[in-house]
Amino acid sequence: MGDMLACLRGWHPGLALAELAALLPDAALHEETSERWIRVTGGEEKRQHEALTVASGLQCFLVDGYVASTKENTTEGWLTEMQAYLHDHPVSGSVAVRAWKQGSKLPGWSLSSLSGRLGGLLHDMGCAIDLESPDHVLALISDGPTKSLACGWMVGDGQAAFSNGERRAGERPFFKPVSLDPMLARLAVNLAAGPLDRGPVVDPMTGTGGFLIEASLSGRNSVGIDIHSEMVQGAQANLAWAHDGEAPTHARVGRGDATRLADSLPGNWHGAVAGFVLDPPYGRNSHGSMAADHLLESCLQSARGIAHPDGGFVLILPIHPLKEHTTSSLPLDHSFALLNGEWSAVCSMIERCGWTPQSAHVERVHRSLSRLILHARCAPQD
Ligand SMILES: C[S@@+](CC[C@H](N)C(=O)[O-])C[C@H]1O[C@@H](n2cnc3c(N)ncnc32)[C@H](O)[C@@H]1O
Secondary structure: OOOOOEEEEEOOHHHHHHHHHHHHHEEEEEEEEEEEEEEEEOHHHHHHHHHHOOOOEEEEEEEEEEEEEOOOOHHHHHHHHHHHHHOOOOOOOOOEEEEEEEOOOOOOOOOHHHOOOOOOOHHHOOOOOOOOOEEEEEEEEEEEOOEEEEEEEEEEEOOOOOOOOOHHHHHOOOOOOOOOOOOHHHHHHHHHHHHHHHOOOOEEEOOHHHHHHHHHHOOOOEEEEEHHHHHHHHHHHHHHHOOOOOOOOOOEEEEEEOOOOOHHHOOOOOOOOOEEEEOOOOOOOOOOOOOOOHHHHHHHHHHHHHHHHHHHEEEEEEOOOOOOOOOEEEEEOOOOOOOOOOOOHHHHHHOEEEEEEEEEEEEEEEOOEEEEEEEEEEOOOO
């Protein structure tokens, strides 16, 4: 595919970028003008296609997408640049232009009139226009915050929503208030495990099975473990439901202990698990058999023992909201106010267990609760 401009969803651009970097470990990624536009250089084409299929934060790629500031350009100047782009990137088959905006409108620039002018250019170049089912879509996106435009031949679904209503946690046969939203669950799986061919995914405290559903729908081999039989049965029902009523062969849920993971997994998974997704119980003794901090430490030690050398985990912890909310990555030495325990103690514990924290992001849940989403990778062993 060559150079691409990745277009990210607006839900959480910082997390979406971290997810993309995990799915495309061999590519160089650079933000271009908007936090939602990422120039992707190099890397395997196969992985770019996979990212389009499995990522939660990626909308589409624009082939060699052209980004321009509307502050420094006139409409005519921009159209001349687009003419050169279309000349350099010819397509065969029918075409259509699709335009959408991110944030507010661009003052003095009308997307519908620009789309019409682009359609005119394509028509003049001899392209057949087919608005219903074109072979190629020329995407035109405006970004209100940076007053800029991105345009290019689109690969992927563009504006399509990540998951339809049927996958909402509340629609599943077994629902608990702890159930994670599919979009966050999918992102956590991808961030933890990286490309699909790295290895399987383990959810040591699976609850209602939100991570497992997303891992299995992405085609990843996956196992969910929970200490409570009620959760195991519920997660099994949810997993089968997500796969049209039939339990998938590449994912399973079983009763087990997150602090003794090797006992619950096939021998050939030892040293091969690419990603662990961790949404532990909160507070003292909640749901579990031991204090939350002790449970997490024992689980991380157990996970490190069976992780792939390039393996990682994503840990979700409840925190008090930040003073100023941001969707950018936050420094690891930021003083996050965990609902339970001290952030510095959690970081030391993670390192003690043989992991290196990589990035921290915060997602707002409601006015008085946020979530910290921490990504860590295996620290090299001596
Ligand atoms: C916050 S919930 C997980 C919610 C889950 N992410 C979801 O989407 O439903 C934590 C789960 O950890 C389980 N758990 C607690 N201690 C455990 C242990 N030692 N081993 C395995 N599971 C444990 C609890 O039974 C509970 O289902």
